[in-house]
Amino acid sequence: MSPELIALKRFSAKVGCDLTLTQGAGGNTSLKQDDVLWVKASGKWLANAEREEMFLPIDLARVRADPTAAAPLNQSTLRASIETSFHALLPQKVVVHVHSVNTLAWAVQRDGEQKLTTLLEGLPWAWIPYIRPGPPLTKLMSQHLQGAPVVWVLANHGLIVAADTVAEADALLYEVERRLAIVPDHLPSNEAALATYCRDGQWKLPKYAVAHQTALTDDRVQRAAQGSLYPDQTVFIGPACATISSGLTGYYEQWRMDAKALLVPGAGLLIAADASAGAEEMVACLGLVLQRLHQSSDVVFLDHEEVYGLMNWDAEKYRQGLTRN
Numbered sequence: 001m002s003p004e005l006i007a008l009k010r011f012s013a014k015v016g017c018d019l020t021l022t023q024g025a026g027g028n029t030s031l032k033q034d035d036v037l038w039v040k041a042s043g044k045w046l047a048n049a050e051r052e053e054m055f056l057p058i059d060l061a062r063v064r065a066d067p068t069a070a071a072p073l074n075q076s077t078l079r080a081s082i083e084t085s086f087h088a089l090l091p092q093k094v095v096v097h098v099h100s101v102n103t104l105a106w107a108v109q110r111d112g113e114q115k116l117t118t119l120l121e122g123l124p125w126a127w128i129p130y131i132r133p134g135p136p137l138t139k140l141m142s143q144h145l146q147g148a149p150v151v152w153v154l155a156n157h158g159l160i161v162a163a164d165t166v167a168e169a170d171a172l173l174y175e176v177e178r179r180l181a182i183v184p185d186h187l188p189s190n191e192a193a194l195a196t197y198c199r200d201g202q203w204k205l206p207k208y209a210v211a212h213q214t215a216l217t218d219d220r221v222q223r224a225a226q227g228s229l230y231p232d233q234t235v236f237i238g239p240a241c242a243t244i245s246s247g248l249t250g251y252y253e254q255w256r257m258d259a260k261a262l263l264v265p266g267a268g269l270l271i272a273a274d275a276s277a278g279a280e281e282m283v284a285c286l287g288l289v290l291q292r293l294h295q296s297s298d299v300v301f302l303d304h305e306e307v308y309g310l311m312n313w314d315a316e317k318y319r320q321g322l323t324r325n
């Protein structure tokens with residue numbers, strides 16, 4: 001294994017262990033060496049990058065010609081990340097994609113691009129309007145290569161940085177984080193008041209206490225209950241969080257599915273007792289993002305069709321869901 005690939009694994013594990021950058025299987029990193037693109041496998045957690053084999057060798061020229069041609073060159077049965085094609089698209093050797101909570105807090109705002117123009121001044125960067133991850137995102141990015149961006153802010157999605165060495169990518173990522181950092185408004189939760197909702201075994205306290213932040217002001221509750229801000233929130237927590245006031249029946253009637261997170265305003269958040277490890281990471285991420293958003297910010301949500309598309313509902317099921325009463 002080359003020293004640069006070892007360095008990529010070490011850096012990936014560092015980024016993967018930081019909840020403000022990566023949550024669960026979200027985020028991915030890559031390295032181009034000659035004709036090979038080493039990219040993280042789908043579903044793997046960057047946090048385990050030094051403990052587990054998760055980087056797949058992909059034929060760079062092939063995947064550049066056809067974004068769906070990402071079969072590994074070795075015997076691995078793993079699948080390359082859905083986001084492999086943008087790693088291939090970018091000319092730099094090292095590409096890092098994270099769901100940074102600081103970036104997300106800007107990238108969900110209607111005037112986010114305008115605000116970032118000042119904060120990212122001097123760095124070649126591009127703002128990419130929201131589009132479904134995978135080949136559609138790569139296609140849109142390919143239309144924004146002018147100016148050779150090294151920083152990409154993906155609206156309602158996250159951040160990409162690119163450089164020619166792991167050390168440079170590491171430095172660039174933390175430079176962007178420094179510029180986009182927002183001091184979180186951290187409020188006290190009340191776990192004792194949540195105990196009563198855990199008795200029937202349907203709900204439990206979240207693994208990360210920061211998840212409670214979502215329930216601690218009226219504007220956060222309203223935003224979490226209104227819809228979904230970025231794809232991984234949708235995929236792991238569903239279209240929105242339920243609240244005690246709207247109730248679980250009301251939630252089902254609105255969204256045609258059971259809630260995975262329940263907000264008790266002023267006290268905290270409960271997560272479904274059978275929630276996955278990924279869902280635990282995602283409710284923490286939501287708390288981290290919402291505590292960085294000002295009450296007055298104009299926030300953009302994913303539209304409903306996009307949300308149901310992300311949850312793998314086919315058009316028919318979606319339509320039935322909307323018309324059933």
Ligand SMILES: [Zn+2]
Nearest residue numbers: 027097133158
């Ligand atoms: Zn992503």
